[in-house]
Amino acid sequence: MMHAIEKILAKAAGLVSITAGEIINCKVDLAGINDLYLQTIRSFYEMGGKRVHDPKKLVVFLDHYAPASTIAQADNQKQFREFCWNQGIDLLMDIDQGVCHQIIADKGLAHPGMVVVVTDSHTTTHGAFGAFGTGVGATDLAIIMMTGQLWFRVPEIIRINLEGKIPKGIYAKDIILDVIGKVGADFAVYKGVEIAGSVLKELSIADRMTICNMTTEMGAKTCYIQPDEITFSYLREKAIDNYEIFTTDSDFQYAADLTFDVSDLKPQIAAPHSVDNVSSIAEFIGTPINQAYLGSCTNGRVEDLAIAATILKGKKIHSRTRFIIVPASKNVLLEAINKGYVQTLIEAGATFVTPGCASCLGTHEGLLASGETCITATNRNFPGRMGSTKANIYLASPAAVAAAALEGKIVDPSGYLD
Amino acid sequence: MEKIVKGKAFVYGANIDTDQIYPGRFLDLTDPKDVGKHAMEGADPGFRQEFKPGDIIVASTNFGCGSSREHAAVTLKAVGVGVVLADSFGRIFYRNAINLGIPLVVCCGIANHVKKNDILTVDITGGKVINETTGVTHESQALTGYAMNILENGGIKSLIKSQYGQ
Ligand code: SF4
Numbered sequence: 001m002m003h004a005i006e007k008i009l010a011k012a013a014g015l016v017s018i019t020a021g022e023i024i025n026c027k028v029d030l031a032g033i034n035d036l037y038l039q040t041i042r043s044f045y046e047m048g049g050k051r052v053h054d055p056k057k058l059v060v061f062l063d064h065y066a067p068a069s070t071i072a073q074a075d076n077q078k079q080f081r082e083f084c085w086n087q088g089i090d091l092l093m094d095i096d097q098g099v100c101h102q103i104i105a106d107k108g109l110a111h112p113g114m115v116v117v118v119t120d121s122h123t124t125t126h127g128a129f130g131a132f133g134t135g136v137g138a139t140d141l142a143i144i145m146m147t148g149q150l151w152f153r154v155p156e157i158i159r160i161n162l163e164g165k166i167p168k169g170i171y172a173k174d175i176i177l178d179v180i181g182k183v184g185a186d187f188a189v190y191k192g193v194e195i196a197g198s199v200l201k202e203l204s205i206a207d208r209m210t211i212c213n214m215t216t217e218m219g220a221k222t223c224y225i226q227p228d229e230i231t232f233s234y235l236r237e238k239a240i241d242n243y244e245i246f247t248t249d250s251d252f253q254y255a256a257d258l259t260f261d262v263s264d265l266k267p268q269i270a271a272p273h274s275v276d277n278v279s280s281i282a283e284f285i286g287t288p289i290n291q292a293y294l295g296s297c298t299n300g301r302v303e304d305l306a307i308a309a310t311i312l313k314g315k316k317i318h319s320r321t322r323f324i325i326v327p328a329s330k331n332v333l334l335e336a337i338n339k340g341y342v343q344t345l346i347e348a349g350a351t352f353v354t355p356g357c358a359s360c361l362g363t364h365e366g367l368l369a370s371g372e373t374c375i376t377a378t379n380r381n382f383p384g385r386m387g388s389t390k391a392n393i394y395l396a397s398p399a400a401v402a403a404a405a406l407e408g409k410i411v412d413p414s415g416y417l418d
Numbered sequence: 419m420e421k422i423v424k425g426k427a428f429v430y431g432a433n434i435d436t437d438q439i440y441p442g443r444f445l446d447l448t449d450p451k452d453v454g455k456h457a458m459e460g461a462d463p464g465f466r467q468e469f470k471p472g473d474i475i476v477a478s479t480n481f482g483c484g485s486s487r488e489h490a491a492v493t494l495k496a497v498g499v500g501v502v503l504a505d506s507f508g509r510i511f512y513r514n515a516i517n518l519g520i521p522l523v524v525c526c527g528i529a530n531h532v533k534k535n536d537i538l539t540v541d542i543t544g545g546k547v548i549n550e551t552t553g554v555t556h557e558s559q560a561l562t563g564y565a566m567n568i569l570e571n572g573g574i575k576s577l578i579k580s581q582y583g584q
Binding site: 023036037038039042043046047048049064065070072073076119120121135136137138139140143146147151185186189190219221274361362363367380382383384385389 | 432433435437438441442443445446447448460479480483484485486487488489491492506507508509510513514517518563564574575578579582
């Protein structure tokens with residue numbers, strides 16, 4: 001009795017069966033390095049590395065500092081480019097491309113059954129494609145560069161069943177914030193999370209990416225959605241046919257099996273300063289907002305920009321609020337231009353930033369001053385995450401962000417979508 | 419690696435994330451000496467002045483949650499953290515710290531029983547934390563298995579270097 005996640009790992013380790021708690025060495029199918037992690041290259045050389053094990057399985061993303069805003073960042077990126085050229089790594093995603101996880105989705109780099117490891121905690125996102133995705137640090141990634149493999153502890157698996165019918169005006173972000181608020185930020189530490197239940201048929205690939213992405217905020221090591229018709233149609237669209245589907249045995253024992261009914265869900269918000277500090281947005285209505293932020297690997301997709309464009313079409317954002325929009329990738333930006341969203345949003349007063357991580361992690365392009373308040377569609381509201389440690393960050397859906405930009409304060413977004 | 423660590427305690431609460439251990443705005447620094455200058459800056463701006471090599475960080479649940487930045491482990495290594503005691507650790511931080519040779523020991527409820535500047539003796543493999551200031555002994559999880567193997571080899575880099583270095 002094995003879970004699909006265990007079967008993926010077992011195959012990657014060349015084993016027939018594995019059990020939770022075991023330490024195994026897995027072959028990695030795709031390993032990604034971000035520009036924050038020059039230490040990866042350093043560790044590679046420190047361990048005596050000369051040539052990478054398999055350049056075709058490596059991808060380098062210059063996304064967190066795209067484009068560089070300090071000389072140190074520029075220098076780090078320069079070293080990455082040179083490393084790729086010298087090592088024959090063709091998948092160099094330079095500063096024009098966007099955020100790592102969205103590039104992986106756009107280019108169809110993650111397939112069902114793959115082991116995907118990136119130097120980024122939100123690598124859980126690729127459960128949306130039925131892959132085993134997990135984040136590691138620089139030295140772990142350097143080990144993959146040298147050996148093609150990495151050790152993992154086989155995780156216990158928790159199932160989260162989403163049941164009921166999604167009410168109008170409720171988004172994937174509301175659903176996952178509600179779950180995180182109820183289970184807590186450390187609920188799934190070291191564990192794998194499977195998202196299941198009848199609500200899945202209402203969730204697009206973009207929605208699934210948002211949900212899998214946010215399971216990192218309950219500590220999950222990986223997240224998994226069993227591939228279904230929605231997954232297959234994405235795979236067909238990307239012309240991907242070389243994958244293997246693993247299924248969970250019917251007698252598999254989950255470490256926990258929880259069910260959430262979404263039918264009566266109201267718009268949710270995570271208040272400062274932790275992602276599990278979640279309540280209904282009703283409790284914060286009227287809170288003045290200095291900056292609204294739409295972007296990131298969580299909610300910077302074209303579907304998210306579409307929601308903002310619907311809310312802001314023909315209107316102007318509040319004069320005391322700024323609205324920063326960062327499309328998650330070049331593809332997203334191009335599609336948003338083609339569909340007219342960019343024009344609508346700029347006319348409404350939004351500030352567009354080039355695709356990338358921008359101020360999602362508080363390094364550049366839209367930082368918060370001390371005492372300021374931001375509502376954001378990103379994934380973390382830790383102190384200092386987007387600038388000053390004395391700023392307040394509220395996490396919510398793209399609709400809540402756009403409606404707040406319009407009014408200059410937190411509002412219930414439900415009334416703005418008709 | 420020292421199996422018995424004695425040092426002064428610096429005590430924190432739950433969910434101390436990697437942005438608090440090492441703020442994002444300093445991620446473009448790469449030299450461990452520079453990275454060490456910003457240790458715990460988001461959680462405790464006075465940390466760097468007071469902390470001495472061998473001192474001990476004590477926290478409640480989920481210490482090191484959040485991002486995968488190895489800087490969070492590098493900065494604690496650079497200031498010479500003797501051991502970190504907590505109820506639980508963020509997963510990637512756990513890997514990063516052990517890989518760099520920083521012992522992390524699970525000791526449930528410890529943050530409720532230790533005050534800042536208490537002197538602790540931690541037996542890493544023996545599973546014991548003695549609070550020398552209060553005289554109370556607490557049970558902790560003994561570090562064993564693959565993690566201990568990495569620590570005993572002085573971190574994963576030397577382990578991999580001996581196996582694969584070209
Ligand atoms: S968009 Fe934000 S959460 Fe996503 S990879 Fe970039 S910094 Fe991390």
